[in-house]
Amino acid sequence: MKKEEKNLYEAKAKIFKALAHPTRLWIAEKLGQGECCVNNLVEPLGADFSTVSKHLSVLKEAGVVDDEKRGKQVFYSLKVPCVLGFMSCVEDVIENRIREQVGLLNRRKIDGVVKSSDILR
Amino acid sequence: MKKEEKNLYEAKAKIFKALAHPTRLWIAEKLGQGECCVNNLVEPLGADFSTVSKHLSVLKEAGVVDDEKRGKQVFYSLKVPCVLGFMSCVEDVIENRIREQVGLLNRRKIDGVVKSSDILR
């Protein structure tokens, strides 16, 4: 890879990286429903303020979200709604994986209840 | 986030994580043009065989690519072409970022040649 091409792929990777964390993915989807201040994200996530704040700054730095200070609060919003459009593709990948693993189990003639929590990872 | 919800977001994040590396992103796009064996990826990337092989296994583990051994070679292919569809969105994000930074520069009345390599990161 040439240097210039590498720069481009690093820039692209940065967007993926920003979304490559369960908490940040959750935040992105939440913001897809409308803007939200940090406080209102902290509680449902069950994480520290500072942790959530840092996740938000990663998303902001990547250009995925926007922030706006109004009064004492900072309101974050999803800047690029198209990221949500990718989720159905991601869910397809996950479904495929589950299907394959269920297939494997069946081929091995192991019967039993298969919980999604067993397969997703 | 409840445990089950967390599992789902971790599964989604895994897909993003798999693509969140310049090399792996490059590989995904390359495979979008057709299957390819490891050997043919190593040279243009300029990385070690083992490095490329490990990147491929991350992509495979995430369900993004498929592998098939034929003779001495292993052919990798893009299993989920929809990931490529997301790239235009990613490029939008990058373009926005560039536009904003150029805007910043102009507002600061700093003139000069702005190279994409300066801004992309």
Place this chain on the structure above:
DNA sequence: TGGTTATTTGGTTATATTACCAAATGTAAA
């Protein structure tokens, strides 16, 4: 069988990411 090619695996080291706590900042209300 023994050698050659293609790829993967294991080990190691360097770097990056994440979470939490404590302290700092900024804003508004008393």
Place this chain on the structure above:
DNA sequence: TTTACATTTGGTAATATAACCAAATAACCA
């Protein structure tokens, strides 16, 4: 101006990633 609230920043420790080298495996050919 003091106080309280909302958020960010800095520090630190634990864990995860990434790159390379060396060695192992696997498939084919002589």
